Amino acid sequence: xxxxxxxxxxxxxxxxxxxxxxxxxxxxxxxxxxxxxxxxxxxxxxxxxxxxxxxxxxxxxxxxxxxxxxxxxxxxxxxxxxxxxxxxxx
Numbered sequence: 001x002x003x004x005x006x007x008x009x010x011x012x013x014x015x016x017x018x019x020x021x022x023x024x025x026x027x028x029x030x031x032x033x034x035x036x037x038x039x040x041x042x043x044x045x046x047x048x049x050x051x052x053x054x055x056x057x058x059x060x061x062x063x064x065x066x067x068x069x070x071x072x073x074x075x076x077x078x079x080x081x082x083x084x085x086x087x088x089x090x
Contacts, residue, residue, distance in 0.1 A: 016069035030055055
């Protein structure tokens with residue numbers, strides 16, 4: 001149902017869950033010196049920023065959050081639990 005959320009060795013992708021104390025209401029994607037911020041469905045907006053300094057700062061933030069997050073393994077029951085949590089927040 002959610003092929004873009006595939007993870008594990010066959011997808012060459014790892015997913016981690018942030019600690020509950022870290023709140024993210026929106027997502028962001030980085031490419032080269034650009035960052036796209038996309039809000040939740042609740043507010044419905046997006047912003048594209050081109051800034052090398054901001055990309056560097058956001059990369060550092062990502063690394064800090066990644067280090068404190070818990071990896072999800074290839075176990076199917078954990079995948080289902082993760083997807084159910086995502087559906088609750090949409």
